[in-house]
Each structure stands twice: as structure tokens, then as C-alpha cells.
Amino acid sequence: MILLSFDIEEFDMPLEYDGQISLEQQLQISRTGTIAILDVLKKYNAKATFFSTVIFAESNQDIIHRLLEEGHELASHTWFHSDFKNEHLKSSRERLSELFDTEVIGLRMPRMSPVDETEVKTAGYVYNSSINPIFLPGRYNNLGVSKSYFKLKEVIQIPASVSPIFRIPLFWLSFHNFPTFLYRYLAKRSWKDNGYLNIYFHPWEFADIKNSEFKLPNFTTKNTGQDMIARFDTFLEWLVKNKQKFCTIKEFVDIIN
Template sequence: MILLSFDIEEFDMPLEYQGKIDFQEQLSVSREGLIKILNILQKYNAKATFFSTVVFAENNQDLIKRLLAEGHELGSHTWYHSQFEIEDLKKSREKLSELFGVEIKGLRMPRLKDVPNEDVLKAGYVYNSSLNPTFLPGRYNKLHISRTYFKEGNLHQLPASVSPWRIPLFWLSFHNFPVAIYRHLAKRALQKDGYLNLYFHPWEFMDITKASYQLPGFTCKNTGSAMEKRFDEFLAFLAKQKHTFATFSQFLKLK
């Protein structure tokens, strides 16, 4: 089973690297990237889960309605991407539910920020997918966390997939590893775990090499049209092997 997910947010990553991008451009980059994602998913009838900030969702309600109409799941990526208050957990879930008339069951924290389980449950979530059980220098060390789905009290935890050797399979790996190596690691994780949980962002499908963004090369390698081609071919590879694509809620029903 393949669990694809996308963090849809205002594209503020250039600001992390002292780059320049105004708010409207942040929204437009992510908007155009999301359209490309939805078109590729539609081609393979692949269902996915989208974690949206309220800021992005309010400004792109037509696309959120489209992804819901096409059978995808909507989760919360809190209110803003670059600032967070604990109250945003509940506020964002309720606002997204109010805007689109759906139950919001899942959370993914921006930049996979740690958040107490009791606060996530108190805010009304069923599951959290904010763990990458690997070591990323300068970001986090989660080597002590379970590689696969687990439950903590009443909260379901859905970590991002890593290989059996804890090599991460998230978006940066997808861009920077040779295709054959990435597919081999993904196949080994599938064989061991029975599913893959992979996450991406709309801006990866756009040309983000503008000098004004000041992004390091490893963040924008194989983005834009190269990412469209890689992602399309990867879904074709998975579909050819008869793997099922599912939303997180569909996966949890099986658990």
C-alpha cells in the first residue's frame, strides 16, 4: 500500500535562507505546483492525503474543493507555516472543517516540529504524521522512534517511511538519490513494512532556482519539470507493480 502525502503551504522556504519572496508569490508557486500534482494523481487514479495550512486553503479554496471531489483526504498543517502557537492546533482543524465541510482527522506539523501528544488529542485529531524516524544533521535525531505505524495512547502515529537501514525516503531523498537507488530502497521498505509513507510539497514541482530565493542546491535539485517527470515515472513504476494508493484514513481503517 502506498501512502502519498503533500504539505500544501505558503512557499516560505527562501526566507529560511535569507532569500526574497513576497506573500503572493509564495501562494502562486504552491498553487501552480498543486495543480500539477493533482493532474498526475488523476492520471493514475492515485488517492493521497494533503496537509494544508489555513492560510493556503483560504486563498485556494477552489483547489481544496477539487482535491476533495477527486477523493483525496484533507488534514491540517496548522494555521501558518512559519509561526505556531499551540492554539493553532484546534483552530486550524476547526477552520478547515468549517471551510470545506469535512472532518479533519490528521495533523502534520510544519517542518515536522515536535508537539505534545496530549495537545494533539485535545485539539481533536485522530492521527499525527510529524515524525521522520531518521537522523538529519541540524534538524533532528529520531533514530529511537519506531520506523513504522504505532499507537501512543489514543493517538495514531504515522512516521514517514525510511529504509530498513533508516535511510530517509522523504522529498529530499527523492530529488537527490539516483532513481535506481531510490526505487531499490523504496522496494526494500515495502517488502519489510507492507506500505510506504512518502511526503512531498507543491513547490517541488516548480522552478525554484531563482537567484533571489538563495536556496542551496540540494533543496532544488531535480525540481520543476524534472520533478514532474520523476514523480510521474515513479507512480507508473508503482502502478505497474499493482500497488494500491490510499489515504491515511483508509490505511488506519485497516489497522
């Protein structure tokens, strides 16, 4: 079973590298990428989960309506991508639900940041997919966390997938930089080990972000834009040939809960 998810947000990563980008550019790049993602998913009838910030959703309501109409799940990525307060947990969930008349039960914190699970439960979430169970220097050390789903404070935790041995991450950065054959091998090992694969991407990966003003390092821009669209398309084709089924995280939670 394949759990595809996308963090649709303000593309503020250039600011982490002292680059220059306006909020308008951030939103436009993410909009362009989200449309490309939806087109590929539709081609393979693959359902996915979209974790959206309120800022992106309010500015791109037509996109959110489209993804819901095509059978995808809308979940919360809090209110802003670079400014978080605990009250944003509840307010973002309620705002997204109100705007699009849909049940929002899932959370992913921006940049997979840690969060108080008591606050997550109080805010009304059923699941949280904010854990990358690896050691990433300068970001997090989750080597002691389960690779498979588990419950914490009554909230179902669904970590991002890693390889069974050595916990090699299978998130977006690996998808860009690993040789295709290696990524597919590790992905197959992971879904056989856990019974599912949970991997996530961002819309800006599917857009043109090779702008000198952004000052992004090569490992973030490699295989982005049209290269990423083609790479992702062939990956989904490969999954289909391997008889893998796609489902939203909400559907997966219904199965395991």
C-alpha cells in the same frame, strides 16, 4: 500499500536562506505545484493526503474543493507554516472542516516539528504524521522512534518511511537527489518491510523555484519543476506496474485501527 502525502503551504523556505520572496509569490508557487500534483495523481487514479495550512486553503479554496472532489483527503498543517501556537492545532482543524465541510482527523506539523501529543489528542486528531524516524543534523534525532506506526497518548503515529537498514530517509530530499534506481530499490525494501510506504512532498517541488533571489542551495532545487513532474509521473507508473495500491492516510488508519 502506498501513502502519498503533500504539505501544501506558504513556500517560505527562501526565508530560511536569507532569500527574498513575497507572501503572494509563496502562495502562487504552491498553487502552481498543487495543480501539477493533482494532474499526475488523476492520471493514475492515485489517492493521496494533503496537509494544508489554513493560510493556503483560504487563499486557494477552488484547489481544496478539487482535491476533495477527486477523492483525496484534507488534513491539517496547522494555521501558518512559520508561526505555531498550541491553539492552532484545534483552530486549524476546525477552520478547515468548516470551510470545506469535511472531516479533518490528521495532523502534520510544519517541518515535522515535535508537538505535545496530549494537545494533539485534545484538539481532536486521530493521527499524527509528523515524525521522520532518522537523525537529521540541526533538525531532529528520532533514531529511537519506531519505523512503523504506533500509538502515543491515544494518537496514531505514522512516521515517514525509511529504509529497513541504516534508516535511509525516503522523503522529498532523497527523491530529488538519489539516482532513480536507488530510490526505487529503497522504497521497495521499505514497503516489503512495513507493508506500506509513507512518503511526502511539497507543491513547490513541482514548480519553478530556480530564482536567484530565493538563494536556495542546489540540493533543494535539483530535479524540481518540470523535471520533478516527469520524475514523479514515472515513479507512479512504476508503482502501478508493481501492483501497488494507493490510499489516503485516513483510509489506512481505518484499516489498522
